[in-house]
Amino acid sequence: MPLAASPVPPVPPHQLLVFLLQVFLLLGLALLLGRGAARVGMPALVGELLVGLLLGPSLLGHLAPDLSGWLLPQRPEQMHMLDAFGQIGVLLLVGITGGRLDLGMVRRRGRTAVQISVTGLAVPLALGIGTGYLVPGSLLPATADRTVFALFLGVAMCVSAIPVIAKTLTDMNLLHRNIGQLTLAAGIVDDIVGWLLLSIVSALAVSHLDGGRLGLSLLYLAAVVAFAALPGRPLVRWVMGRAAAAGPGVTVAAATALMLGGAAATQAMGLEAIFGSFVMGIVIGTCGAVGPAALAPLRTVVLGVLAPVFFATVGLRVDLTALARPQVLATGTAVLLVAVLGKFGGAYLGARLGRLGRWEALALGAGMNARGVIEVVVAMAGLSLGVLSAETFTIVILVAVATSLMAPPILRLAMGRVEHTAEERLREIDLLGPGTGERVG
Numbered sequence: 001m002p003l004a005a006s007p008v009p010p011v012p013p014h015q016l017l018v019f020l021l022q023v024f025l026l027l028g029l030a031l032l033l034g035r036g037a038a039r040v041g042m043p044a045l046v047g048e049l050l051v052g053l054l055l056g057p058s059l060l061g062h063l064a065p066d067l068s069g070w071l072l073p074q075r076p077e078q079m080h081m082l083d084a085f086g087q088i089g090v091l092l093l094v095g096i097t098g099g100r101l102d103l104g105m106v107r108r109r110g111r112t113a114v115q116i117s118v119t120g121l122a123v124p125l126a127l128g129i130g131t132g133y134l135v136p137g138s139l140l141p142a143t144a145d146r147t148v149f150a151l152f153l154g155v156a157m158c159v160s161a162i163p164v165i166a167k168t169l170t171d172m173n174l175l176h177r178n179i180g181q182l183t184l185a186a187g188i189v190d191d192i193v194g195w196l197l198l199s200i201v202s203a204l205a206v207s208h209l210d211g212g213r214l215g216l217s218l219l220y221l222a223a224v225v226a227f228a229a230l231p232g233r234p235l236v237r238w239v240m241g242r243a244a245a246a247g248p249g250v251t252v253a254a255a256t257a258l259m260l261g262g263a264a265a266t267q268a269m270g271l272e273a274i275f276g277s278f279v280m281g282i283v284i285g286t287c288g289a290v291g292p293a294a295l296a297p298l299r300t301v302v303l304g305v306l307a308p309v310f311f312a313t314v315g316l317r318v319d320l321t322a323l324a325r326p327q328v329l330a331t332g333t334a335v336l337l338v339a340v341l342g343k344f345g346g347a348y349l350g351a352r353l354g355r356l357g358r359w360e361a362l363a364l365g366a367g368m369n370a371r372g373v374i375e376v377v378v379a380m381a382g383l384s385l386g387v388l389s390a391e392t393f394t395i396v397i398l399v400a401v402a403t404s405l406m407a408p409p410i411l412r413l414a415m416g417r418v419e420h421t422a423e424e425r426l427r428e429i430d431l432l433g434p435g436t437g438e439r440v441g
Contacts, residue, residue: 019081021071023309026051030308043171043408045164048308049401052315062321072316086313089306090163091277095259096299097166097184098281100175100292102427106185112354113182117189119350120368121158124342128157131338135331139391151201152387156378156396157339159194160187162274164372164404167307172411176428179360179418183367186347188278191374192221195272198378205385220269228279233287240289252298255284314376318401322394332395339399344369359417366410375400
């Protein structure tokens with residue numbers, strides 16, 4: 001008779017203590033700096049991103065290394081607990097954002113969204129690859145292949161960060177605007193293509209590009225969309241209808257389970273978990289079983305607690321002190337300018353080709369230009385594959401942070417000059433309930 005498996009020991013007391021203190025400190029500072037950012041007319045996201053830079057190796061790690069080493073130890077098991085907490089937050093953030101996507105408007109302006117996606121991918125990809133061949137060889141790893149590095153930098157330049165875009169649009173009350181809807185639609189397409197390109201470049205870095213695996217990923221992608229459009233909607237409608245009949249708590253729990261289940265499904269397929277959560281959020285929002293008000297408690301917890309902790313953790317792996325070296329700073333500044341020109345300019349060009357006005361195109365460019373945590377993940381992949389050195393890793397992180405911080409003020413400037421249409425006001429009431437008013441900021 002086989003012996004029963006030994007029970008898994010609980011989290012060690014000290015490890016649990018450090019984790020609780022980390023969440024306490026990150027959330028507390030995220031709230032304080034987020035409120036401070038709001039007071040000066042910036043979205044809370046700006047303050048939340050700064051928390052990680054202040055507590056991470058960029059500042060605290062240098063001013064008080066002993067305290068930083070105790071509170072934020074670089075042991076994998078400790079960081080993984082914080083990462084898991086943050087991942088739940090970002091998956092639910094993307095899910096509830098998908099629930100607020102107006103598919104009718106996206107279908108009507110689908111051609112514009114496609115044009116924005118195509119130019120927003122092709123232009124920065126080409127510029128990034130070209131720049132990759134000009135980066136000084138002294139900043140590359142000794143074993144790195146220049147062509148693979150150039151391709152990797154091109155991919156890093158063309159991604160968008162749906163979590164950052166979603167949080168920025170939410171903070172600024174722009175999700176109901178047509179520009180917000182188009183930015184989300186184009187951004188999710190960019191992210192899907194970006195991850196597929198990253199898988200190709202990563203395979204090249206380890207010298208075994210598998211065409212069959214790439215084809216399988218495309219097949220999985222089509223299967224997810226087909227499932228969501230056909231059997232997924234009636235199934236979700238039945239689940240959410242039964243949950244709504246049981247009470248508001250069950251409704252929130254069911255929606256959370258569905259979003260995380262969708263994320264798990266796409267993660268298992270080798271796609272990005274964020275994609276599954278976003279698609280499931282769209283299905284929940286369009287199935288007709290529950291209205292936006294039923295998920296208001298979930299939005300409150302995600303936007304007030306989980307998402308701020310996630311964005312505060314972004315800077316914990318970032319060490320911007322490497323920019324003190326003149327060569328790194330000069331190269332980083334050049335790469336940042338190319339990244340902004342490519343992504344911002346590409347999205348702006350696509351919007352203008354789609355016959356959007358100048359200010360609308362400017363707002364779209366600003367939103368699509370935010371790279372945020374997705375760029376951080378891409379940079380970490382490059383570092384682990386040996387494609388990026390510590391210096392080029394810092395440069396890519398600089399692009400991620402700077403583009404995320406520059407998006408809100410440009411959005412505010414541009415959207416202040418875009419007319420608030422009757423369709424948008426109706427969408428705002430539908431999403432947020434009666435009594436809402438226009439507020440940008």
